[in-house]
Amino acid sequence: MDLKQLKALSVLGWNFGLHLLRAAVPRRQEDQAEKFRSYFRPDRITSFTPEEHRAILEFESCTLCGICSSHCRVMATSAGKFLGPEHLAASASRSQPEFASDAPSLYLCAVCGQCEPDCPEQVPVARMAMHMRSMIRRVAPAVMPQPIQAAAHNLAQHGNIYGQAPALALPRRPDAEFTLFLGCRERMAPERVQQRLKLLERLAIRVTGVDESCCGGVPETLGLDPPPAVSEKILAAGPKKVLTVCPHCTEALRRNPALKDKVEVSHLAEILAERIPSGTKARDIPTPVAFHDPCHLARGCGLIQEPREVLRRLGVELKEMAESGDRAPCCGAGAGLALKDPALGKEVARSRLADARAADAKTLITACAGCRDLLGSARQDSDPAVMMLEDILAD
Ligand code: SF4
Ligand code: SF4
Structure with missing residues (x-):
């Protein structure tokens, strides 16, 4: 027997002796579950609701391969401020969330889903971000960024996040379709x-x-x-x-x-x-145009061909940008990104305008007022004009 074997044998013997001793001495009965929970109380570990627990099990399918991180325009534009979907997936599924340290990056996710189509595990990254934010609202609302707290206040007081009254009441028509x-x-x-x-x-x-x-x-x-x-x-x-x-x-x-x-x-x-017939007259706008697919239209509702069909019927020449359809990036306005970090929101919008320039588009069309407003406010003289799809129809 060499020295190593001798050491192993003596450790084994020592532990066996301890085991016999513990078995021989009667011990006080304790509520072991309560004792286990007590270990964690000083750490303020968050308890999950059953729904949250079910969601986390789904997020655990993430293998942390990192493919998603190369398909996130916000991450690519943020110069390291937004840690990206892989980091988000790790925070949401691998350990107890650390809300205070996760929040600065978490609230920069545009919940746009651009990273999702290429995920080999079909992990719902956008839903993970919403899940984490909803937990923060429930467990640690003070961690929510100030503009999000203001939106929550407006929602509770006025029924919308802007805190404004509607401009005018629409007419009621009994024969409406x-x-x-x-x-x-x-x-x-x-x-x-x-x-x-x-x-x-x-x-x-x-x-x-x-x-x-x-x-x-x-x-x-x-x-x-x-x-x-x-x-x-x-x-x-x-x-x-x-x-x-x-x-x-x-x-x-x-x-x-x-x-x-x-x-x-x-x-x-x-x-x-x-409903618009082919050959319907379009407004005289600079062409060709590019179409920026709003995230919730393309990925949320699967409506990718419909706006292109409108352009076709109007006879407007379309140039596709490098990333479009279900791969289109966020315009920069998604999920409070432009509220939380206006400079980053604008930077993301500028990168989308650059896509339109690279496609040689003279007008950038979209079908979402949020996209139109941010892209419009970020544009410079060399950028294409920004318009809503319906505004191309001639009066
Ligand atoms: S979310 Fe998908 S793509 Fe991203 S790291 Fe996880 S498994 Fe990979
Ligand atoms: S949902 Fe959008 S912003 Fe969020 S990680 Fe995915 S691609 Fe990036």
Whole structure:
């Protein structure tokens, strides 16, 4: 027997002796589960709700391969401020969350889902970010960035994150085919509301107004409590079809369980693609154009061909950008990114305008007011003009 074997044998003998001793001495009965929990109390370890626990099990399928991190425009633009989806996945699934240290990066995720189509494990990265934010709201609300706290306050007080009253009440029409749901951003702008109403009238699309409140889409991305049920108002409005102009509203209302199978929700791009005849006159705009796919339209609702069909019917030449359709990056406005870090939001928007320039587009078209506003505010003289899809139709 060599020295190593002798050492191992003596450790084994020592432990065996200890075991016999412990078995021989009677011990006080304790609530072992309580004792186990007590170890963690000083660390303030967060308890999960059953739903949160189920979600975490799903997130654990992430293998931390890092593929997603090479498909995140926000990460690529943020110069290290946003640690990216792989880091987010590790925080959400591998250990107890460290809210205070996770928050600065977490709230820079645009919840856009650009990183998801290439994930080999189909990990719902955007949902992970929402999950973490919702836990922060529940467990450590003081960690929420100030603009998100203000949005939460506005939502509770005014029913929308902007804290403003709607610009005007839409007319009610008993013969309407659609309930028109404008969304919080657009219904605050009277001129744009009137433009939309005029356009719909010209196309003989009969709409009625509804006493709108937030659809719940944006609050969900910020991890905030959903606003009071919008579904009852929509159901009470009458029509079995809802026409939305905001992709986020489209996605949120389609996913709303109280509306499922009761109303059909369509985005304006879908209706235009169906109803405007080929050869309809377009406004005289600089061409060719590029189309920026809003995240919630392309990935959220799968509406990728519809806006392109509108352009085709109008005879407008389209140049595709390098990343488009379900691979399109966020414009920079997603999920409070531009609220939390306006400079980064604008930088992301500038990178999208650069994509349009690289595609030789003279006008950048989109179908989301949030994208239009941020891309429009970030553009410089050398960049293409930014327009909404419906605004290309001639008066
Ligand atoms: S989320 Fe998907 S792509 Fe990203 S690290 Fe995890 S498994 Fe890889
Ligand atoms: S959801 Fe968007 S911003 Fe968030 S990690 Fe994925 S690509 Fe990046």
